[in-house]
Structure formats: C-alpha cells, structure tokens
Amino acid sequence: MTILDQIVHDLLPDLTASKERLPLSELEIMVQDMPPARDFAAAFRTPGLHVIAELKKASPSKGVIRPRFNYLECARDLAAAGAAALSVVTEEKHFQGSLQMLSEVAECVEIPLLRKDFIIDPYQICEARLHGASAVLLIAALLPTGELARLSDYAQSLGMTVLGEAHNEDELMTLLGCDMPLIGINARDLHTFGIHIGNASKLLGEVPADRIAIAESAMNSHDDLMHAMRAGARGFLVGEALMRAEYPGDKLKEMLCGHA
Numbered sequence: 001m002t003i004l005d006q007i008v009h010d011l012l013p014d015l016t017a018s019k020e021r022l023p024l025s026e027l028e029i030m031v032q033d034m035p036p037a038r039d040f041a042a043a044f045r046t047p048g049l050h051v052i053a054e055l056k057k058a059s060p061s062k063g064v065i066r067p068r069f070n071y072l073e074c075a076r077d078l079a080a081a082g083a084a085a086l087s088v089v090t091e092e093k094h095f096q097g098s099l100q101m102l103s104e105v106a107e108c109v110e111i112p113l114l115r116k117d118f119i120i121d122p123y124q125i126c127e128a129r130l131h132g133a134s135a136v137l138l139i140a141a142l143l144p145t146g147e148l149a150r151l152s153d154y155a156q157s158l159g160m161t162v163l164g165e166a167h168n169e170d171e172l173m174t175l176l177g178c179d180m181p182l183i184g185i186n187a188r189d190l191h192t193f194g195i196h197i198g199n200a201s202k203l204l205g206e207v208p209a210d211r212i213a214i215a216e217s218a219m220n221s222h223d224d225l226m227h228a229m230r231a232g233a234r235g236f237l238v239g240e241a242l243m244r245a246e247y248p249g250d251k252l253k254e255m256l257c258g259h260a
C-alpha cells in the first residue's frame with residue numbers, strides 16, 4: 001500500500017460518519033447562506049512573487065515539523081508578512097490538521113484559504129467551503145480523470161477555485177484536460193517522497209499561459225522562488241521552511257525579498 005492509499009484508507013471512516021451525521025444535501029443548503037468565496041486566483045494573475053503559505057504541524061515524510069503549533073499566531077504573522085493565500089492542511093491522522101483549524105483561521109485572516117487535504121468526494125469540497133476555504137487541492141495521483149473533472153466542476157459550482165496537482169507528465173496532461181485555473185507542480189513524489197527539482201522545472205515550463213502554474217514543495221529561500229519563477233511558476237506553495245522558522249512571517253519576508 002502506498003502512503004496515498006494509506007491516507008485515503010484512514011480518512012474514509014470519518015468521512016462516512018460525517019456524511020451519515022449531516023448529508024451533503026444539508027451542507028449544500030447551508031452553503032447557500034454564505035457570502036461569496038474569497039477570490040483565490042486573483043493575486044496570481046498579477047506580476048510578482050506570490051506565496052501560498054502552508055500551515056501544517058506534521059507530515060508523513062518529516063514527522064512533527066512544528067511541535068508548539070499556534071496556528072492562529074502563524075496565520076496572522078504570515079498574512080501580515082505578505083502571504084497571498086494560506087494553505088491549511090486539514091488531514092488529521094498524518095498531518096495533525098483539522099477542519100476546526102480551517103474555520104478558526106478563516107475568522108482571523110482576510111486572505112483566501114486553500115483546504116489542503118486528500119479530496120476524493122464532493123462532500124469534502126462542500127465542507128471546505130463551509131469552513132471558510134475558497135479553494136481545494138485535487139491531486140491527480142489520487143483520482144481517475146473522470147473524477148478529477150467531476151470534483152473540479154463541483155468545486156467551481158460552489159464558487160471555489162481548484163488547484164490541481166501533478167508530479168509527472170501524464171498527470172499534468174490529465175489536469176490540462178480538466179477545467180482548472182491553477183496547476184500545481186509538486187517537486188515531491190508523493191509515492192517515494194523523493195524531491196525532483198529538475199523534473200518539476202521542466203513541467204512548470206509546460207503549463208500553458210492560460211493556466212496559472214504553482215510550484216510546490218521543497219522551497220526554502222528567495223533563490224528557490226526565483227528559480228521556480230524562471231521555470232514558469234506564477235505562485236509558490238511553501239510549507240516546511242515557514243513552519244520550521246521561529247517566526248514564520250520573518251522567514252516569509254526573507255524569502256520574498258532576498259534578505260533578512
């Protein structure tokens with residue numbers, strides 16, 4: 001079993017229980033009373049370095065990254081430091097995130113939020129919207145093409161933005177066949193955890209201009225952002241480098257400006 005299979009296997013019982021407790025049809029009624037979703041893609045259409053700063057306590061590849069995880073303090077700090085958006089990892093078992101965390105972060109910052117999770121069902125998209133996210137991640141390695149397109153259409157029907165994620169040529173071609181505005185290229189192979197910057201740079205260059213290419217994973221410095229930008233990225237998803245820093249906002253400013 002790969003780690004992706006394991007993660008999906010582990011999230012299914014809670015997903016099933018949530019659907020029994022509160023069916024999708026009821027969530028959809030609740031969404032109708034919500035204000036419009038924050039525009040997630042807007043920042044990335046303008047020139048400049050635009051970072052999606054990721055709030056994550058732990059990951060399967062790195063274990064616990066930020067033991068004392070005051071996520072509201074981190075969220076405020078990162079928003080004030082110039083994050084274009086925040087990625088809130090909500091997966092519970094392997095990343096120690098939660099939907100509660102997403103709701104609280106949505107209350108305390110005004111920038112748009114991505115629900116970063118392992119989305120396999122429209123229910124999780126509707127949950128994301130109800131908890132304050134305006135974008136969801138859809139991982140090509142996790143879903144057959146038809147499901148990717150169906151989930152993408154569903155998210156957009158709720159006024160949300162979709163960030164599709166690929167880490168190889170086939171996955172990128174699949175995503176380009178779906179109607180997704182943001183295409184993430186993950187330098188981390190989610191099966192092996194290996195980091196492949198050369199491959200990611202090549203794929204970033206293959207994202208057509210009518211889509212917004214987002215570089216994901218393993219960026220730690222201004223030079224890393226500049227390298228990804230030269231390869232074609234118009235946005236950058238950064239997690240670990242920020243979460244390991246004592247002051248994530250200062251680290252973000254350093255990455256954006258090139259000096260401390």
Ligand SMILES: O=C(O)c1ccccc1NCC(=O)[C@H](O)[C@H](O)COP(=O)(O)O
Binds near residue numbers: 193237241
């Ligand atoms: O990071 C992991 O261990 C991992 C394992 C299985 C699925 C996804 C995983 N990570 C998600 C990501 O790729 C990152 O959270 C994201 O791109 C930020 O990367 P980084 O800046 O390297 O934390």
